[in-house]
Amino acid sequence: MPILPKHAHRRKKLGLILLMITGVGVAVGMVTMALKENINLFFSPSQVLAGEAPINHTFRIGGMVRTGSVKRSDKSLDVNFDVTDTAKNLPVVYTGILPDLFREGQGIVAMGKLRDDGVFVASEVLAKHDETYMPPEAAEAIKNAQKMQATLKE
Amino acid sequence: MWLFYHKLGSPKYFYSLAGKLIPWFGWLTLALIVAGLYGGLILAPSDYQQGESYRIIYLHVPAAWMSLFIYMVMATCGAIGLIWKMKMADVIASSSAPIGAAFTFLALVTGSLWGKPMWGTYWVWDARLTSELILLFLYLGFMGLQAAIDDKRSAANACAVLALVGVVNIPIIHYSVEWWNTLHQGTTVMRTDKKTMDTSMLIPLLTMAVAFKLYYATVLMMRARNEVLDRERDTSWVKELAAEA
Numbered sequence: 001m002p003i004l005p006k007h008a009h010r011r012k013k014l015g016l017i018l019l020m021i022t023g024v025g026v027a028v029g030m031v032t033m034a035l036k037e038n039i040n041l042f043f044s045p046s047q048v049l050a051g052e053a054p055i056n057h058t059f060r061i062g063g064m065v066r067t068g069s070v071k072r073s074d075k076s077l078d079v080n081f082d083v084t085d086t087a088k089n090l091p092v093v094y095t096g097i098l099p100d101l102f103r104e105g106q107g108i109v110a111m112g113k114l115r116d117d118g119v120f121v122a123s124e125v126l127a128k129h130d131e132t133y134m135p136p137e138a139a140e141a142i143k144n145a146q147k148m149q150a151t152l153k154e
Numbered sequence: 155m156w157l158f159y160h161k162l163g164s165p166k167y168f169y170s171l172a173g174k175l176i177p178w179f180g181w182l183t184l185a186l187i188v189a190g191l192y193g194g195l196i197l198a199p200s201d202y203q204q205g206e207s208y209r210i211i212y213l214h215v216p217a218a219w220m221s222l223f224i225y226m227v228m229a230t231c232g233a234i235g236l237i238w239k240m241k242m243a244d245v246i247a248s249s250s251a252p253i254g255a256a257f258t259f260l261a262l263v264t265g266s267l268w269g270k271p272m273w274g275t276y277w278v279w280d281a282r283l284t285s286e287l288i289l290l291f292l293y294l295g296f297m298g299l300q301a302a303i304d305d306k307r308s309a310a311n312a313c314a315v316l317a318l319v320g321v322v323n324i325p326i327i328h329y330s331v332e333w334w335n336t337l338h339q340g341t342t343v344m345r346t347d348k349k350t351m352d353t354s355m356l357i358p359l360l361t362m363a364v365a366f367k368l369y370y371a372t373v374l375m376m377r378a379r380n381e382v383l384d385r386e387r388d389t390s391w392v393k394e395l396a397a398e399a
Contacts, residue, residue, distance in 0.1 A: 021322070041335055126273045128337055135200065136202040
């Protein structure tokens with residue numbers, strides 16, 4: 001191979017460098033795999049209901065706000081809603097101001113504790129947004145097209 | 155091709171070539187930044203979900219790309235320096251570090267400012283944000299290590315090893331949003347499965363990305379020229395230059 005260094009000692013050095021990078025890569029890979037649960041920012045409702053989330057400890061849940069589940073109190077900042085990963089739902093209660101992007105169908109990450117009755121008491125609610133960017137007209141057009149398709153199927 | 159490569163390895167040749175290129179690169183950078191910002195902040199439509207707030211993407215994303223790119227340049231130069239003992243490789247690596255650190259810092263700050271209105275928080279310890287912060291520490295560690303060792307040759311070797319070890323972090327940053335669940339959203343541009351950004355928004359973004367690359371090249375050449383003068387101060391050509399000035 002013409003790209004490889006011509007001198008033997010340089011070739012050896014190149015080998016050592018590649019070996020070092022591979023070694024560090026494998027080590028870091030194994031550590032991050034072992035710590036996967038700690039690196040993940042949140043648990044999904046399915047994981048929480050399967051008992052994987054820590055009991056009596058603060059943790060984060062993530063998922064979508066189930067459509068039609070948001071109920072706000074008239075007198076206070078109390079709000080309750082379900083977080084869903086489409087397989088399982090988890091009821092959440094929260095008191096406070098929600099981020100602007102919070103709405104039904106939106107992805108959120110909430111921090112808090114699981115109450116004995118299975119309700120997640122959130123102390124912080126963050127909104128996730130997706131990686132798509134488009135003008136409002138384009139979003140509208142997509143919505144209309146989907147509606148059209150749905151009607152056609154019926 | 156090889157002749158050019160070998161010539162570029164000579165500090166004297168690099169000094170004069172970079173001196174000629176800097177104004178071209180500088181003006182082109184300026185033109186592209188003006189065009190990119192005008193396109194991004196004025197021409198591009200607002201986002202269906204984030205309204206006007208998404209426009210910080212035109213600084214945030216190019217800066218984050220540069221933070222990864224410059225690190226890869228440093229690591230590559232580190233390997234070249236270790237294997238071929240090429241002086242210019244050391245110069246490029248050491249001159250790149252502060253620029254890379256600045257871009258990383260810019261990516262973190264703009265991301266934080268974007269996070270507050272959209273997510274509801276300036277900072278969260280998710281995999282993407284944390285690994286990018288580690289990248290900043292890698293840059294700072296590189297600069298610290300370099301400053302701590304007086305002998306330029308040993309400093310360059312030590313820094314090259316540090317840069318190469320840190321390379322592991324680069325794929326982690328890129329894939330963090332896929333390997334773990336994070337608050338940070340997934341990849342928008344560097345994907346092939348579907349188009350996730352409207353063309354009218356994408357063009358200014360890519361313009362800014364090229365502008366940032368050219369900015370890096372310009373500042374790198376300026377810094378590397380200074381570094382070359384410092385390292386070669388005892389040679390006849392630098393003394394001649396100094397006598398002329």
